[in-house]
Amino acid sequence: xxxxxxxxxxxxxxxxxxxxxxxxxxxxxxxxxxxxxxxxxxxxxxxxxxxxxxxxxxxxxxxxxxxxxxxxxxxxxxxxxxxxxxxxxxxxxxxxxxxxxxxxxxxxxxxxxxxxxxxxxxxxxxxxxxxxxxxxxxxxxxxxxxxxxxxxxxxxxxxxxxxxxxxxxxxxxxxxxxxxxxxxxxxxxxxxxxxxxxxxxxxxxxxxxxxxxxxxxxxxxxxxxxxxxxxxxxxxxxxxxxxxxxxxxxxxxxxxxxxxxxxxxxxxxxxxxxxxxxxxxxxxxxxxx
Ligand code: AMP
Numbered sequence: 001x002x003x004x005x006x007x008x009x010x011x012x013x014x015x016x017x018x019x020x021x022x023x024x025x026x027x028x029x030x031x032x033x034x035x036x037x038x039x040x041x042x043x044x045x046x047x048x049x050x051x052x053x054x055x056x057x058x059x060x061x062x063x064x065x066x067x068x069x070x071x072x073x074x075x076x077x078x079x080x081x082x083x084x085x086x087x088x089x090x091x092x093x094x095x096x097x098x099x100x101x102x103x104x105x106x107x108x109x110x111x112x113x114x115x116x117x118x119x120x121x122x123x124x125x126x127x128x129x130x131x132x133x134x135x136x137x138x139x140x141x142x143x144x145x146x147x148x149x150x151x152x153x154x155x156x157x158x159x160x161x162x163x164x165x166x167x168x169x170x171x172x173x174x175x176x177x178x179x180x181x182x183x184x185x186x187x188x189x190x191x192x193x194x195x196x197x198x199x200x201x202x203x204x205x206x207x208x209x210x211x212x213x214x215x216x217x218x219x220x221x222x223x224x225x226x227x228x229x230x231x232x233x234x235x236x237x238x239x240x241x242x243x244x245x246x247x248x249x250x251x252x253x254x255x256x257x258x259x260x261x262x263x264x265x266x267x268x269x270x271x272x273x274x275x276x277x278x279x280x281x282x283x284x285x286x287x288x289x
Pocket of ligand 1: 033034035036040041042044045150151152153154155178179180181182188189190191
């Protein structure tokens with residue numbers, strides 16, 4: 001444990017100055033964007049960044065443009081003291097935590113149109129979500145032009161959206177995708193898990209159980225995705241989850257829905273548990289694995 005106090009910055013021009021200075025000193029800069037309410041999943045990204053870079057910038061910003069009016073922007077957890085303590089213990093160099101007006105002043109009106117992969121899955125039920133994500137991520141990339149930026153596979157579609165944006169817009173930042181960190185029973189860690197009641201927490205584990213079943217089915221030779229998705233839905237239903245947004249098998253890159261697992265593929269689920277929107281995914285084994 002390092003326990004060094006990170007530099008805390010709230011002003012955009014100041015963070016740009018600080019990054020310029022770090023770069024002039026030959027530092028290799030790693031960026032970890034978050035919305036705070038940090039857990040082991042976030043911390044694993046920081047550790048991976050530290051293995052690859054020697055100046056680590058973490059951003060904490062609950063980005064209003066990726067929330068629809070009916071979503072949980074207002075009640076999203078903001079335990080900032082604890083977040084700063086955790087980042088201090090890890091020894092990150094810089095925490096950028098701007099106020100809303102710093103990134104979205106009154107005259108703000110430019111948005112980044114996300115790539116096609118944003119239209120499916122989450123994009124179907126949350127039409128403006130990924131536009132909010134691409135806009136904030138590009139803003140953060142401009143403020144913190146890192147050598148590498150670290151994202152979690154937990155938000156699989158978001159990773160594909162950001163990768164494609166980086167490729168399409170020639171963004172000179174390496175996009176690194178890190179594995180999902182799970183609770184001991186398999187539930188993917190999420191800042192939203194703290195909304196769950198005891199009963200909902202017990203139901204929520206069925207998301208990872210459904211995905212594990214998909215992996216098992218493919219391992220045992222099932223390639224027809226209709227069989228796999230029905231099995232995933234049954235597991236969710238049996239756990240008492242009624243609002244399933246999707247339980248599907250898709251091409252691992254384009255997220256096109258597949259009839260057969262005949263190429264690199266990913267199983268993805270999204271469901272409402274109580275009032276909480278949870279997502280999870282697992283890559284499926286290919287014939288050669
Ligand atoms: P968020 O604060 O939810 O926007 O997440 C910030 C970053 O942490 C994103 O790149 C997420 O994909 C990543 N992340 C969230 N949960 C996990 C997890 N359980 N394991 C790994 N990465 C995660």
